[in-house]
Amino acid sequence: MGRITSTLLLALFAVAGTVGLTVIASQTVERSEDIVAQARLDFVLSRTAGSVERNLQLGLPLPELDQTKVILERAMRRAPAILAADVFSTDGRTIFSTDRGAVGEPVPPPWMNAIRLRHEDHWRSMDGADVTLGQPIRNDFGQIAGWAAVVVDRNLTQNAWSDALKLVTDAIPAIAVALVIAALIGLADPMGFARRRRGADPAAPLAVPGHGAYSGSETDHDVTLGSDPLATAISRAVATCSDAERDLEEASRRMKTLDAEV
Amino acid sequence: MLKSDGTATPRTVAMRDIGRAKRSDRTAFALGSGLSLVVAALTLWLAALVFHERVRSIVMSSEDAAQTLADAVADDIGEAVGYGIPIERLRGVDEFLARVLEADRLISAIAILDTAEAPLFASRAYQPNETQLRAAILLDDQAVGTVVAVPSNVVGDDARHELFAAAVAVALLVGILSAVCLRIAALERVNLPQARFGASAASVARGVIADFTPPMLGEARGWGRNGARLLEPLRRSYRSMMVLTEEVRALDTSRLMTQRIQTALMPLGRYVFDRPRTERVRAATPLWWPFAALSALFAARPLVASFAADRVGPNEVAFVAIGASLAANAIGLAAGLILARYTPRRGRNFYCFLGMGVAGTAIGITFVIRDPIEFVWAQFAAGLFGGWAVAISLKAEGAWLRAPWRGGLVLLAAFAVASPLGALVAQSVGRRGAFLAIGITCAVVGLLALAGPPRRARKNERSRWPSARLPWPTLLSLAAVSTAITALCDIALPVFVMPDNYAVLALMTSTAGVAAFVPLALPSRRKPWFAAAGAAGAAIAVLVALAGLPFLAAVTVLGTGAGFAIASAGARIFAPTAIAALFSGVVIAAGTQSLVATAGPLLNLDGLAFAAAATCAIALTALAAFLAAAR
Numbered sequence: 001m002g003r004i005t006s007t008l009l010l011a012l013f014a015v016a017g018t019v020g021l022t023v024i025a026s027q028t029v030e031r032s033e034d035i036v037a038q039a040r041l042d043f044v045l046s047r048t049a050g051s052v053e054r055n056l057q058l059g060l061p062l063p064e065l066d067q068t069k070v071i072l073e074r075a076m077r078r079a080p081a082i083l084a085a086d087v088f089s090t091d092g093r094t095i096f097s098t099d100r101g102a103v104g105e106p107v108p109p110p111w112m113n114a115i116r117l118r119h120e121d122h123w124r125s126m127d128g129a130d131v132t133l134g135q136p137i138r139n140d141f142g143q144i145a146g147w148a149a150v151v152v153d154r155n156l157t158q159n160a161w162s163d164a165l166k167l168v169t170d171a172i173p174a175i176a177v178a179l180v181i182a183a184l185i186g187l188a189d190p191m192g193f194a195r196r197r198r199g200a201d202p203a204a205p206l207a208v209p210g211h212g213a214y215s216g217s218e219t220d221h222d223v224t225l226g227s228d229p230l231a232t233a234i235s236r237a238v239a240t241c242s243d244a245e246r247d248l249e250e251a252s253r254r255m256k257t258l259d260a261e262v
Numbered sequence: 263m264l265k266s267d268g269t270a271t272p273r274t275v276a277m278r279d280i281g282r283a284k285r286s287d288r289t290a291f292a293l294g295s296g297l298s299l300v301v302a303a304l305t306l307w308l309a310a311l312v313f314h315e316r317v318r319s320i321v322m323s324s325e326d327a328a329q330t331l332a333d334a335v336a337d338d339i340g341e342a343v344g345y346g347i348p349i350e351r352l353r354g355v356d357e358f359l360a361r362v363l364e365a366d367r368l369i370s371a372i373a374i375l376d377t378a379e380a381p382l383f384a385s386r387a388y389q390p391n392e393t394q395l396r397a398a399i400l401l402d403d404q405a406v407g408t409v410v411a412v413p414s415n416v417v418g419d420d421a422r423h424e425l426f427a428a429a430v431a432v433a434l435l436v437g438i439l440s441a442v443c444l445r446i447a448a449l450e451r452v453n454l455p456q457a458r459f460g461a462s463a464a465s466v467a468r469g470v471i472a473d474f475t476p477p478m479l480g481e482a483r484g485w486g487r488n489g490a491r492l493l494e495p496l497r498r499s500y501r502s503m504m505v506l507t508e509e510v511r512a513l514d515t516s517r518l519m520t521q522r523i524q525t526a527l528m529p530l531g532r533y534v535f536d537r538p539r540t541e542r543v544r545a546a547t548p549l550w551w552p553f554a555a556l557s558a559l560f561a562a563r564p565l566v567a568s569f570a571a572d573r574v575g576p577n578e579v580a581f582v583a584i585g586a587s588l589a590a591n592a593i594g595l596a597a598g599l600i601l602a603r604y605t606p607r608r609g610r611n612f613y614c615f616l617g618m619g620v621a622g623t624a625i626g627i628t629f630v631i632r633d634p635i636e637f638v639w640a641q642f643a644a645g646l647f648g649g650w651a652v653a654i655s656l657k658a659e660g661a662w663l664r665a666p667w668r669g670g671l672v673l674l675a676a677f678a679v680a681s682p683l684g685a686l687v688a689q690s691v692g693r694r695g696a697f698l699a700i701g702i703t704c705a706v707v708g709l710l711a712l713a714g715p716p717r718r719a720r721k722n723e724r725s726r727w728p729s730a731r732l733p734w735p736t737l738l739s740l741a742a743v744s745t746a747i748t749a750l751c752d753i754a755l756p757v758f759v760m761p762d763n764y765a766v767l768a769l770m771t772s773t774a775g776v777a778a779f780v781p782l783a784l785p786s787r788r789k790p791w792f793a794a795a796g797a798a799g800a801a802i803a804v805l806v807a808l809a810g811l812p813f814l815a816a817v818t819v820l821g822t823g824a825g826f827a828i829a830s831a832g833a834r835i836f837a838p839t840a841i842a843a844l845f846s847g848v849v850i851a852a853g854t855q856s857l858v859a860t861a862g863p864l865l866n867l868d869g870l871a872f873a874a875a876a877t878c879a880i881a882l883t884a885l886a887a888f889l890a891a892a893r
Contacts, residue, residue, distance in 0.1 A: 017436035032421035040327035236467035254526035
């Protein structure tokens with residue numbers, strides 16, 4: 001990696017960071033908007049189911065609670081995102097609906113699948129462009145007498161990436177500043193990649209200019225190959241070798257004397 | 263930089279001077295910090311200005327939704343009044359209002375006023391002078407009272423906090439990535455054969471007549487050849503003299519000459535003539551691939567515990583699922599490392615590709631997994647094949663020669679980068695989407711293995727596994743740190759403290775990651791007491807978290823402790839004993855969660871307390887072992 005590559009790498013990280021933050025932030029904001037929309041829908045749904053349950057407590061069976069139509073109409077008025085509101089029986093047949101044509105018809109199969117997989121009574125079903133939220137209607141004995149459901153536009157409850165591109169566009173000044181600063185830092189080459197490539201950096205240990213290979217017969221203790229630490233180490237190594245040679249000769253001489261005596 | 267073992271003797275200090283490793287460390291640290299500050303300024307500016315209007319719109323939407331809620335409550339009360347019961351005599355209204363408040367966090371207080379604006383019913387948090395949304399209670403189009411709701415800004419405030427946390431986390435991540443990548447690049451610019459030649463020169467200068475193998479190329483080749491010619495006669499003379507010495511000893515049956523023999527050999531006591539290097543250094547495997555692979559594998563860690571818990575639901579079995587998932591991943595990683603030892607040398611690049619591909623598939627398939635048992639198996643497979651691939655690349659020729667950076671930096675950098683990266687991905691695409699994205703990333707990293715690293719094996723290649731001789735204090739410290747990280751960063755934070763709040767989780771883990779590099783900025787990273795200090799730091803971190811002090815302080819202490827322990831182990835962090843210590847820490851933390859789930863309610867304990875106790879116990883044992891070793 002040279003100066004240009006390291007500059008590109010730093011610029012890439014800086015740009016990826018700012019663009020990434022923009023995408024993350026847009027998703028965070030959209031998720032918060034979704035939480036608000038979801039809370040509103042959940043509340044409307046739970047009040048709708050609660051109102052039907054109160055009427056159920058009067059003793060009439062669910063199909064005979066004509067007041068339910070009014071309750072469903074009121075639910076639609078409370079949350080404009082709601083496309084339709086239904087009450088259906090446990091066997092999946094629509095009893096009341098804001099869509100008159102749906103009354104008496106079986107509910108879509110994904111709704112019944114979602115009911116089977118429900119978590120803590122609440123269920124959610126994706127069906128084409130719509131999302132359906134549901135909740136049980138319970139009688140006095142806690143048994144499920146039917147289900148209340150509201151159908152909403154999927155785009156209003158799902159995170160969309162539509163705004164991310166626009167926000168990235170808004171963030172272009174910040175991205176440009178990040179790019180320029182990172183490029184300047186990279187071109188300044190604080191890690192010294194350019195020097196390393198040329199071999200002039202002290203970290204490239206043996207590149208000591210002006211000195212050739214030392215002679216194997218050289219025994220001068222004070223030989224210096226430059227100020228580089230490695231050159232100093234080589235100089236010391238040569239000195240150590242000559243010391244070792246001398247000590248070996250001395251030890252060998254003494255040992256030969258002992259051998260003669262023995 | 264060149265020698266990983268032993269304490270900081272003058273020799274190792276000299277070698278560090280030769281490589282300028284500390285200077286590069288500090289330059290990379292300063293560069294990463296500088297870039298992090300620049301990016302932090304820009305991302306905070308983005309969060310504060312560009313997204314300001316969007317956050318305001320969330321607050322307004324919250325107020326609209328709260329108004330809907332007030333209208334609905336007014337309709338319900340109006341319906342009850344319509345049955346003929348006077349509004350002031352309605353029963354159960356307080357409980358009804360409490361239920362409404364509990365079910366919806368868009369309002370912070372609610373009250374029902376009569377026509378004279380006197381409160382008839384009110385929730386406990388209601389204060390008359392707060393900002394209010396109003397809805398009339400109508401009976402035959404006649405107002406008989408008013409519902410007053412105080413909107414809550416909790417969703418807007420949460421969004422604002424998450425934006426700022428994400429901004430800081432992104433800046434820290436950019437800083438860490440820049441510093442690590444540049445440091446790795448600088449490290450790989452070092453010509454290892456030449457550097458090894460320098461180490462040999464320093465060794466000879468100290469009297470250790472080690473191998474003086476010349477570099478294959480470059481100006482130093484001639485120096486090295488001459489050096490080799492200089493050393494060989496010395497070794498030959500030494501061997502001849504030792505043969506003569508043995509003869510004299512053999513003939514000296516009366517042992518009268520023992521003292522004189524010793525005196526004759528005394529001048530040679532400061533030399534070591536017979537320590538040749540065991541292998542020649544040709545080149546080394548690049549570091550970036552194992553770093554990228556481990557970072558991709560570990561990125562899923564902050565998501566595992568919460569995903570496992572949600573598969574089961576909010577009950578005691580969830581703790582068992584958490585423990586099983588984390589332990590399965592750790593055991594899989596350990597098994598993968600063992601498997602790598604018995605993998606043929608030929609075709610390593612393909613094995614790396616295969617391992618990361620299968621690991622990526624196991625992580626990515628989590629996108630569709632709903633069963634907790636399937637998730638445990640997926641985690642085991644991800645650990646097994648991912649650990650196998652990483653270990654193969656680290657075991658390749660010359661892999662351990664960049665010690666201590668080889669092992670230490672790879673693990674430290676992966677620890678620092680992976681968790682915040684995974685959390686930020688989850689913040690942008692959701693948890694299931696993050697598993698899929700991480701799985702794809704693993705597969706891409708596996709594909710890159712086909713293009714280059716690790717190097718292809720040679721016929722006569724001798725690959726080495728790092729020395730397993732790690733002292734007990736270091737091993738215990740690694741176990742303590744691992745227990746604390748798993749308990750705090752992998753379980754407590756994502757599951758209990760900030761569930762689904764991945765931006766703040768990214769901030770916490772990136773802070774811990776930055777803190778983990780602090781030991782590298784110190785003058786020496788391998789002091790004997792470093793490991794014990796790291797274990798003590800980990801224990802303090804968990805205790806701080808238990809005491810209710812800010813989690814940011816806890817993760818900072820924990821990250822520093824982890825950095826100390828990992829830096830202390832250096833290149834031997836992937837030695838079998840160190841791996842066993844690290845993974846036993848994960849299993850201890852995960853196991854305590856499962857145990858406490860069953861016995862905890864009886865003993866009035868929680869999982870973090872139990873993990874804290876385990877961390878403290880291990881840390882104290884490490885300290886005791888350190889003191890015993892020091893004595």
